[in-house]
Amino acid sequence: MKHITFHLDFISPFAYLAFENLPQALQGLSYSVDYKPLLFAALLKHHGQLGPAEIAPKRDWTYRQVLWLGRKLGVPLELPAAHPFNPLHLLRLALACGAKGLANRYVCETVFRHVWRGGADAADAQRFELLKDLLAPERDPASDEVKAELKANTEDAIARGLFGVPAFSVDDKLFWGLDALPMLRAYLEGDAWFASGDWDAAHLLPTGASRAPKA
16 A cells, blocks of 8 residues: 655645545545645745746636636635735644644645635634634644644655645655646556656756846
């Protein structure tokens, strides 16, 4: 049985769709999953990238696409009242409900749906208190211990080469994005392509040209 680590941030609609679609995408396979919240913004900062919501035309497209994808996949999805938002309180809450930097599926499901169903404000303090009461974390989400776990999860993700969410790590392989779920399934099924050399060859491709930094 293969073990999957699902790296996520509740700010990402693609992470939400992948979370909801994962059981169907991997139906019939034997696997286990750890759910590992991290701070997506820190990945962007490390790699010098802007998020999809920080590029105006891409922002519009992203919201249109996820609404369409939710409809296609049969996953209820409504955009929150404002996006992007600061997800730190939600990430820490999820970790405070678990242990050793992990959150269980029920907790992740509850937080994801808090953000992506109903069209309410994901950053609203009153809603957060209601969510906190519902989940009843055993630890204080604002504790140094929980903050350290989120930082460690994020630093571990960067060390593994993660650059975005959702991401799935299995063995020494990393799969990124909602649209990687069929590829992840193929790997779990033992598809011979993964031993053909093409996986490693992609890493060895020389760079033909690069943009010079602005003066």
